[in-house]
Amino acid sequence: xxxxIPREIPDLPPVPATTPLLVPAPVPATxxxxxVRRPAxxxxxxLTAVVATAxxxxxxxxxxxxxxxxxxxxxxxxxxxxxxxxxASRSRRARRPLSSSVTGSALLYVVITALVxxxxxxxxxxxxxxxxxxxxxxxxxGQWATLQILHxxxxxxxxxxxxxLTPAARxxxxxxxxWLLYPLAYLAxxxxxxxxxxxxxxxxxxxxxxxxxxxxxxxxxxxxLLLGLAIYALAVFLVTLDHxxxxxxxxxx
Numbered sequence: 649x650x651x652x653i654p655r656e657i658p659d660l661p662p663v664p665a666t667t668p669l670l671v672p673a674p675v676p677a678t679x680x681x682x683x684v685r686r687p688a689x690x691x692x693x694x695l696t697a698v699v700a701t702a703x704x705x706x707x708x709x710x711x712x713x714x715x716x717x718x719x720x721x722x723x724x725x726x727x728x729x730x731x732x733x734x735x736a737s738r739s740r741r742a743r744r745p746l747s748s749s750v751t752g753s754a755l756l757y758v759v760i761t762a763l764v765x766x767x768x769x770x771x772x773x774x775x776x777x778x779x780x781x782x783x784x785x786x787x788x789x790g791q792w793a794t795l796q797i798l799h800x801x802x803x804x805x806x807x808x809x810x811x812x813l814t815p816a817a818r819x820x821x822x823x824x825x826x827w828l829l830y831p832l833a834y835l836a837x838x839x840x841x842x843x844x845x846x847x848x849x850x851x852x853x854x855x856x857x858x859x860x861x862x863x864x865x866x867x868x869x870x871x872x873l874l875l876g877l878a879i880y881a882l883a884v885f886l887v888t889l890d891h892x893x894x895x896x897x898x899x900x901x
Contacts (some may be wrong), residue, residue: 683742689813690740696805697732700725700758703797710790711779715851718841719778720834721798724757728806748818753827755806756883760831762803763882765795772856773883780788780850824883831879835872843876 692757704725707716725843731754735746745751757812766848775784785792838858845852853859 651810656738658760660764665830671871678758682856683738685742686739690736692805693736693809694812696802696809697729697736699797699805700729701734703794703802704729704745706794707778707798710794712851715780715854718780718851718853720757721761722778724754724761725798726803728754728758728802732806732809743771748820749826751810751814752819752823752886755810756829756879756886758803758806759882759886760879762799765799768857769855776856778854796820809882810890811893812896814891815897817891819887819890821884821887824887827883828876828880831876839868854870 704716704722707719707722715867731746731751735751737743738745751891765776774782777785777792778795785795792805835858839860842852842858842860849859853861857875858868860868863871
């Protein structure tokens, strides 16, 4: 036997007038969009890495390797070459891009080398030289070409890659303070290196504005402080520009 069918069906609970809001996803939508292969971008970044590597290699051949590797501009170009090689590989194989903190630091440091060279070092007396030469490098010769590669061509290529091939709004203001750690470490390295070398060593001080023998510690540290503030201002400017410029690509590269 079956149970009798009730004559009346009890009322169902009322449907609420409003539905609960959807909880925002913890992962942004852009994180699940697969990147695409971009061989042209990869080629440009490989060329940029080759240019930076060539500048470093030429400087190592023209001067003392130990002295050359102590320059901020050499270290910045080495970092740029590594970042560009890795970014080119990821663009060619359609992999996620490098962290913006890494690519942003490489961009900032090579821009610093370009500005410091052209504003503070290119017209000094005695002339600035990374090989210890006491005369100005002759145009279109080895040392002059190396200085242009390290301080003009490679930084320009890095800026073009950032403006034309990199999505906008990837840099963040919180990264600006972190990027100052390396210049601060370089200052400690430069002063410590000078303290270890003999006072008669011509390679004791690599940059005239960090020459303690000529300016004393007070003026040298004041120069370093002003340069540090300028670097931080430049980092903030790059972050601000990154969030106001139009994005050149629609997908991650």
